């Protein structure tokens with residue numbers, strides 16, 4: 302089961318790309334992407350950037366990362382990676398939490414649909430709605 306984690310992505314912009322190039326990404330880069338997981342870490346990065354005269358800007362934005370195990374088999378034990386005939390079909394639904402996949406099992410006579418990441422209380426949608434949507438794809442009218 303996976304979940305969405307919210308992180309911050311900070312772009313540190315440097316004034317002099319030649320002198321302050323990030324050796325990890327090679328010369329010529331005048332920016333560096335940093336990902337932080339907590340507001341405390343973000344504050345440290347921002348304070349460091351403000352105090353650094355070579356930094357000309359540090360725009361940051363919140364992004365979502367999907368972390369954790371993706372489902373490998375349906376709830377009846379059918380593997381999702383057994384070739385195209387039995388591979389699960391994925392259905393995607395946008396949601397305030399980041400979105401949800403529906404894994405539609407394609408084994409004969411199996412109608413299992415798993416939702417991952419699971420729907421939470423504050424989601425735009427419910428698992429029942431997601432399953433119903435995926436089921437319509439599984440058996441078109």
Ligand SMILES: [Zn+2]
Nearest residue numbers: 375379406411
């Ligand atoms: Zn199945």
Ligand SMILES: [Zn+2]
Nearest residue numbers: 396398424425
């Ligand atoms: Zn959601």
